[in-house]
Amino acid sequence: MCPGPNDIADRVLRAMIRPATAPGSPEFQEVFEQVHERLAQVFQTSNQVITVPGSGRTGLESAILSVLEPGDPTLTITAGYFGSMAIRIITNAGGKADEISFPWGEPLDLERIEEKIAQGGYKLVTMVHNETSSGALYQEAGAVARMAHQHGALFLLDAISSLGGAPLPTDEWEVDLCVSCSHKAMASPIGHGYVAVSDRAWSVMEQRKEPCRSTFFNLLNWKAQPSEEAVGGRTHRRPQVVFSSVHVYYALHEALQMILEEGVEQRWNRHRINAQAFREGIQALGLKPLAKPEIASPTVTCIPLPEGIRPADFLQKLRAEHGIYTTRGLGPYRENAIRIGHMGVTAIPRCILHTLYAMESVLASFGYPVSPGAAVSRAGQVYAEAQQHQPEIGAVP
Amino acid sequence: MCPGPNDIADRVLRAMIRPATAPGSPEFQEVFEQVHERLAQVFQTSNQVITVPGSGRTGLESAILSVLEPGDPTLTITAGYFGSMAIRIITNAGGKADEISFPWGEPLDLERIEEKIAQGGYKLVTMVHNETSSGALYQEAGAVARMAHQHGALFLLDAISSLGGAPLPTDEWEVDLCVSCSHKAMASPIGHGYVAVSDRAWSVMEQRKEPCRSTFFNLLNWKAQPSEEAVGGRTHRRPQVVFSSVHVYYALHEALQMILEEGVEQRWNRHRINAQAFREGIQALGLKPLAKPEIASPTVTCIPLPEGIRPADFLQKLRAEHGIYTTRGLGPYRENAIRIGHMGVTAIPRCILHTLYAMESVLASFGYPVSPGAAVSRAGQVYAEAQQHQPEIGAVP
Numbered sequence: 001m002c003p004g005p006n007d008i009a010d011r012v013l014r015a016m017i018r019p020a021t022a023p024g025s026p027e028f029q030e031v032f033e034q035v036h037e038r039l040a041q042v043f044q045t046s047n048q049v050i051t052v053p054g055s056g057r058t059g060l061e062s063a064i065l066s067v068l069e070p071g072d073p074t075l076t077i078t079a080g081y082f083g084s085m086a087i088r089i090i091t092n093a094g095g096k097a098d099e100i101s102f103p104w105g106e107p108l109d110l111e112r113i114e115e116k117i118a119q120g121g122y123k124l125v126t127m128v129h130n131e132t133s134s135g136a137l138y139q140e141a142g143a144v145a146r147m148a149h150q151h152g153a154l155f156l157l158d159a160i161s162s163l164g165g166a167p168l169p170t171d172e173w174e175v176d177l178c179v180s181c182s183h184k185a186m187a188s189p190i191g192h193g194y195v196a197v198s199d200r201a202w203s204v205m206e207q208r209k210e211p212c213r214s215t216f217f218n219l220l221n222w223k224a225q226p227s228e229e230a231v232g233g234r235t236h237r238r239p240q241v242v243f244s245s246v247h248v249y250y251a252l253h254e255a256l257q258m259i260l261e262e263g264v265e266q267r268w269n270r271h272r273i274n275a276q277a278f279r280e281g282i283q284a285l286g287l288k289p290l291a292k293p294e295i296a297s298p299t300v301t302c303i304p305l306p307e308g309i310r311p312a313d314f315l316q317k318l319r320a321e322h323g324i325y326t327t328r329g330l331g332p333y334r335e336n337a338i339r340i341g342h343m344g345v346t347a348i349p350r351c352i353l354h355t356l357y358a359m360e361s362v363l364a365s366f367g368y369p370v371s372p373g374a375a376v377s378r379a380g381q382v383y384a385e386a387q388q389h390q391p392e393i394g395a396v397p
Numbered sequence: 398m399c400p401g402p403n404d405i406a407d408r409v410l411r412a413m414i415r416p417a418t419a420p421g422s423p424e425f426q427e428v429f430e431q432v433h434e435r436l437a438q439v440f441q442t443s444n445q446v447i448t449v450p451g452s453g454r455t456g457l458e459s460a461i462l463s464v465l466e467p468g469d470p471t472l473t474i475t476a477g478y479f480g481s482m483a484i485r486i487i488t489n490a491g492g493k494a495d496e497i498s499f500p501w502g503e504p505l506d507l508e509r510i511e512e513k514i515a516q517g518g519y520k521l522v523t524m525v526h527n528e529t530s531s532g533a534l535y536q537e538a539g540a541v542a543r544m545a546h547q548h549g550a551l552f553l554l555d556a557i558s559s560l561g562g563a564p565l566p567t568d569e570w571e572v573d574l575c576v577s578c579s580h581k582a583m584a585s586p587i588g589h590g591y592v593a594v595s596d597r598a599w600s601v602m603e604q605r606k607e608p609c610r611s612t613f614f615n616l617l618n619w620k621a622q623p624s625e626e627a628v629g630g631r632t633h634r635r636p637q638v639v640f641s642s643v644h645v646y647y648a649l650h651e652a653l654q655m656i657l658e659e660g661v662e663q664r665w666n667r668h669r670i671n672a673q674a675f676r677e678g679i680q681a682l683g684l685k686p687l688a689k690p691e692i693a694s695p696t697v698t699c700i701p702l703p704e705g706i707r708p709a710d711f712l713q714k715l716r717a718e719h720g721i722y723t724t725r726g727l728g729p730y731r732e733n734a735i736r737i738g739h740m741g742v743t744a745i746p747r748c749i750l751h752t753l754y755a756m757e758s759v760l761a762s763f764g765y766p767v768s769p770g771a772a773v774s775r776a777g778q779v780y781a782e783a784q785q786h787q788p789e790i791g792a793v794p
Contacts, residue, residue: 002419005417005640007416008416008417013413013414014414017414018410019404020399020402020403020580022399022724023402025722053452054451054613055450056640057638065611088612089613189417189642190642190644191450191644191645212489213491214458214611215485215486242451242452242455243452243453243587244587245587245588245645246586246587247587248642248644248645325422
């Protein structure tokens with residue numbers, strides 16, 4: 001139940017058991033192309049999706065280094081630990097990084113954001129879609145994108161922990177650089193960052209005055225090009241600036257197959273209901289998730305622990321006695337909160353109910369007063385209500 | 398028999414079949430540490446080895462971006478296609494790229510190199526250890542390193558296709574930035590670049606005037622640091638600037654285990670004898686490898702084909718009729734040569750003899766006159782001679 005990397009289905013792991021294949025071979029090219037087409041479906045975009053080696057962080061740096069020139073003013077909206085990742089990359093790259101900050105787990109104030117964007121003359125506005133540190137989801141990303149565009153800025157959305165687990169209409173929201181990765185709600189092994197790139201962003205890259213100083217993380221170098229010879233019916237080719245990690249792509253290919261078999265919207269829905277069951281169970285234990293209910297994330301929950309229970313001790317027991325591995329809070333919540341991921345293959349009743357039962361048991365062992373069975377019972381009610389409308393909710397995907 | 402990626406042993410592939418593990422978990426930390434210790438043994442170094450996501454090319458860019466500042470003069474020694482990779486990275490990064498060039502497959506002229514280094518006031522001198530495009534190995538790297546150091550320059554060696562397959566005494570040669578990767582002679586899946594970094598190189602990174610503009614490919618950010626709490630008896634921690642591709646590390650861990658079980662020097666020897674058997678077999682077919690015998694690579698051979706036989710046609714038959722996949726020449730040899738990799742698990746008599754038999758068969762089918770069995774017979778003689786001194790040569794590792 002870790003917020004990332006989360007568990008991986010057996011069929012995804014097994015997809016890696018195949019001989020070495022050359023990244024340029026027709027067999028792999030076909031898989032490579034399908035991976036990118038399937039990723040675009042999950043991103044809900046007709047933009048090109050680029051995959052770069054590494055993780056969400058290399059995706060983020062690719063996106064930023066590709067459009068940013070030294071001295072360029074940028075604005076980052078932060079409401080948690082991961083918001084500052086973009087600021088670090090921008091500052092190191094020689095950009096000017098403004099920040100507008102909101103309390104962890106609280107809703108954003110769009111008026112304040114609009115005012116700030118209007119004043120700044122920014123080239124780039126960035127924000128996190130799903131804050132893994134607080135367990136909050138910000139569905140106002142589309143509104144922020146429109147503000148950015150009105151004032152001449154590109155909009156970058158860090159969707160690292162939401163892609164595949166939360167509604168993310170990249171095109172409808174007009175996200176210029178939509179960044180994500182393999183090992184969160186996509187339920188694939190760590191290995192790549194993804195960036196969906198809008199025409200507006202390509203155009204900024206093509207018109208830079210000073211070239212991008214990185215050869216391999218310049219997204220223009222990865223852009224699919226018209227092909228002289230059609231390959232497998234395809235009329236463009238995707239450059240592999242760095243040799244592709246073929247085994248990880250085979251896993252991703254299978255993980256994407258699972259997502260499309262389930263259906264992207266059904267998957268979002270599954271995450272939403274399971275997250276709700278988990279949160280209401282947590283509340284039945286007498287605890288309160290950090291994020292306000294109206295912005296609670298469908299993929300991760302941050303839970304401040306009762307006074308006197310240290311996260312390290314709690315997590316050690318959760319693992320030793322119940323086999324559940326997860327991690328603690330970040331920043332100001334490092335010493336008093338834990339975080340539970342419920343995404344991909346763990347956003348199912350079996351995992352949610354087991355985690356609630358285990359948390360109740362560990363809390364009791366620390367002398368915290370629990371009402372036995374209350375958490376699991378409350379979650380069960382959420383599932384029962386959901387099943388009246390959607391009978392498939394309880395099914396293992 | 399592809400020069401990269403080459404084949405992977407079953408036990409290495411199987412090592413990837415395990416549940417997702419958090420990169421920060423104690424279990425993975427132990428594996429991560431062992432991977433780096435084992436890599437240092439193969440590099441023959443007591444320097445820190447850093448692993449970055451991607452492939453040899455990201456290793457190369459990490460090494461260059463970490464030490465290079467805009468305007469810095471550099472010299473690259475080229476004798477083939479891959480030599481120019483460093484020049485592209487340096488130029489894009491704003492450095493000045495001088496080149497000293499030698500004909501493909503011919504020995505280097507150390508006097509000319511020394512003269513050039515003495516005149517240039519270079520900050521960095523780079524060269525390729527094993528040119529995959531021509532099939533040549535340059536064991537003068539140590540001499541070039543000394544010249545570079547005498548004239549105040551760092552020395553970067555691109556050992557992408559030699560590590561694990563050819564003698565590479567990183568410390569004895571005083572290589573400052575020794576770059577390699579997973580999927581050549583290391584016989585592991587594609588996934589990471591490696592850089593062994595000398596104290597001299599760390600010191601240049603620490604003393605730069607302008608900071609490295611890339612956050613995640615700045616090797617200083619990856620440098621192992623003293624740990625506050627010892628983990629598993631270890632007293633330092635290795636930052637993971639980008640989340641580690643744990644599954645690929647598990648494969649690499651097993652591939653390194655195989656290398657150390659065999660013994661690094663025995664492995665070099667195995668590559669040398671099998672390459673010799675292959676080359677002499679090729680000559681018995683009436684063909685002539687591109688590289689001069691005294692610098693012939695132990696991991697890859699480039700073979701110009703007889704007039705009138707196109708590489709694409711030859712390779713298609715080799716694959717369709719004999720199940721052998723490999724690739725054609727590069728640059729000026731793209732339309733008239735093929736390249737055969739004999740590294741890792743394919744540097745064994747079974748693969749060498751089969752490839753010679755298959756090449757003879759395909760040549761004959763194009764009407765080229767062959768003396769049936771001559772190639773295989775000649776290779777057999779090489780093995781027989783080698784076995785008098787080293788009975789284990791014929792054994793599958």
